[in-house]
Amino acid sequence: MRDTSEHRGLDRRAFLKYTGLIGAAATLTAGVAACGGPKSSGSVGGSASALSHIDVAIGYNNNSSWDPLNTGSAFAMAAHNHIYEGLWDAEAVTRTPYAALASEMPSDPKATEWTVKLRAGATFHDGKPVTADDVVYSFGRVLDTGKKVLTNAFFASWLNGVTKVDDTTVKISMKFPFASAVQRFSIVKVMPKHVFESQDADFLKQGKNAIGSGPFKVKAHQDTSFTSFEKHEGYNGALKPAFTSMQWNVSVDAAARVGLLTSGTSGVQISDNIPQDNIDSLKGKGLSVEGVDSMNLLGLVFNTNKAPFNDKRVRQALRMAIDTQKLIDVAIAGKGTPSTSFLHTKSPEYHKAATQYSYNPEKAKALLAEAGVANLAVTLLSTNISWTKVAVNTIKEGWEAVGVATTLDVQETAAFNSKVAAGEPVDALTFAGNPNQFGADADLNIRWFYSNSNTFLPWNKWGETAEFKALDAQLNAAIQATDPEDHKAKTNAALDTIADEAVIYPVMHMQLFTAWDPKKIDGVKPLDIPGVNLLKATRTA
Incomplete structure (x- = not known):
């Protein structure tokens, strides 16, 4: 058809x-x-x-x-x-x-x-x-x-x-x-x-x-x-x-x-x-x-339409359980950097986020306990690209080390696309992307992923939440700010929100x-x- x-x-x-x-x-x-x-x-x-x-x-x-x-x-x-x-x-x-x-x-x-x-x-x-x-x-x-x-x-x-x-x-x-x-x-x-x-x-x-x-x-x-x-x-x-x-x-x-x-x-x-x-x-x-530093990234998205992934403490815990430097070393020969913001460090509007996800398995366990989560099992959907297949094994290793049973669902790209489009009820997925194809400003880079007209928010339904509406308001306030310092402050606030919510967030940025x-x-x-x-x-x- x-x-x-x-x-x-x-x-x-x-x-x-x-x-x-x-x-x-x-x-x-x-x-x-x-x-x-x-x-x-x-x-x-x-x-x-x-x-x-x-x-x-x-x-x-x-x-x-x-x-x-x-x-x-x-x-x-x-x-x-x-x-x-x-x-x-x-x-x-x-x-x-x-x-x-x-x-x-x-x-x-x-x-x-x-x-x-x-x-x-x-x-x-x-x-x-x-x-x-x-x-x-x-x-x-x-x-x-x-x-x-x-x-x-x-x-x-x-x-x-x-x-x-x-x-x-x-x-x-x-x-x-x-x-x-x-x-x-x-x-x-x-x-x-x-x-x-x-x-x-x-x-x-x-x-x-x-x-x-x-x-x-x-x-x-x-x-x-x-x-x-x-x-x-x-x-x-x-x-x-x-x-x-x-x-x-x-x-x-x-x-x-x-x-x-x-x-x-x-x-x-x-x-x-x-x-x-x-x-x-x-x-x-x-x-x-x-090579050039870029917004080329490996990202992690959680299905906030199902518990306990609608609790940001669980999302934060799983993010902290990933040994990102090890992932970079084994998957892309060290040619990348752990994310410290939604934007990569050479972005013209880079801001180090208030919430950081340095490898910390003990804190990850504490956050899961605080959220009342035990015996958690996660299914992680991914594409079968050569380097992502290696990367998701590192993610699995980190999650299982903090007591989270992890099943990898590695699919060819066409099948991956179909599953996401159909609203496949997996718990999380990894993605690779580069919004710099469209431009370099922060608002554009964010809206490539945080938009109800794009891929992930219709999948995990976070675009229907009060938290997304608050982020959208922050983004709109930032682009309407005429004073450069006001624009920067409002953009940084949105970047801090994105990091803290950990709904769609980079694990690392890589060179091209x-x-x-x-x-x-x-x-x-x-x-x-x-x-x-x-x-x-x-x-x-």
Whole structure:
């Protein structure tokens, strides 16, 4: 049956199937069966000279949703940064905003109304001009409460709407001055109304149908195999890529990914998602391998819809019973840090939470006793990604050491998604995710997980509680604060609440590693999100 979840609202099973939320964006190092596409664009029609073409290995699949306003797919979102444009986009590494489809930056960031002129001569990949109707259509999808898309959670609290002034001008109306507004607008990729408006969700989610106004367009696409791109000759924006074509090969198997990097002329020049255990060997073969601290995390979610996990003392106890440093050492070769906040330590709004979860089995036992809990048995649901399978064994070991009988339910990603969407009554689950794909501000990172339009709160019903309503009020107060110090204080208060409640909380944050051949490619940097960004890359050999 065709998936029409976008047209039904947020049915949970359809929503996860449609967005690929956990299976792609939320998945970090994929350890499922190898899927490899052709190793160069020549295999999908035509050939390109070495200096005008780049081959890439991507450690995530390309068969989740490509709808730019309703996906969490790691592969698709990285590709979208090359295919689509927002009014304002963000530089890949620094996240500094710049004018993309807008002709200039906002003149008054503190205003609640902006009039925006579109870039003259901007065209979509089919040659049609970008107009105000396309911008209004795209933002209309984001703000539509009847057919909610995933990105709605990032805008509904502060954006009133976007209206047409004339064919090349739009007016943006905000509920209050919002300091992160410009950065948030990079999330909304402008879609051609004439292509997508009459299409159903199945059409929107297919990679072969992606059409934007960015510097590259999709040339060929095969699910679970590859996506190839070619230069958009009509692009007249600020970015001027130094090559004309690229191919991204799906390589979810870590060994296959490393093999593509080291296979010489038949391989790839760059790959994301480098396994920690392969870093030294790749460096020994002359490759550049660099890591970045990120919001990439292993998180723990409790089913607060059932006792005793609705008691925060029990949640806190189970969190304290985990030897996080041991988990990091055995699961990801030490390339991570125990969480001391919902945000990672290099986040621009990092705040060390008032509640900490250092390994303390004796205190864990005391908290369980205080909550009146004895002979507790827990079922922990997890995906079967290679490193998470190791990580959950460490969690099990810690919980059983404090007298909590633990059963692991390790599932393939698709089965995991289905269980969560169906409201599987397990006691807890682990997840892997990186909300930095959408942006870096604290409110966005929090709402990716703490939103009733997303995955976990509909599963554990915490979004229906008074405690969640109090947190939501804290978050709304923080983004409405106009004084920077007031904003910081209110954001920190929300981060303290999240840590204390321990409903959805990181166990650890991990580094992301990218590897490339410095003899063949220049102008690339590692990212704190999955995928690669090649908009400043140069093929040198």
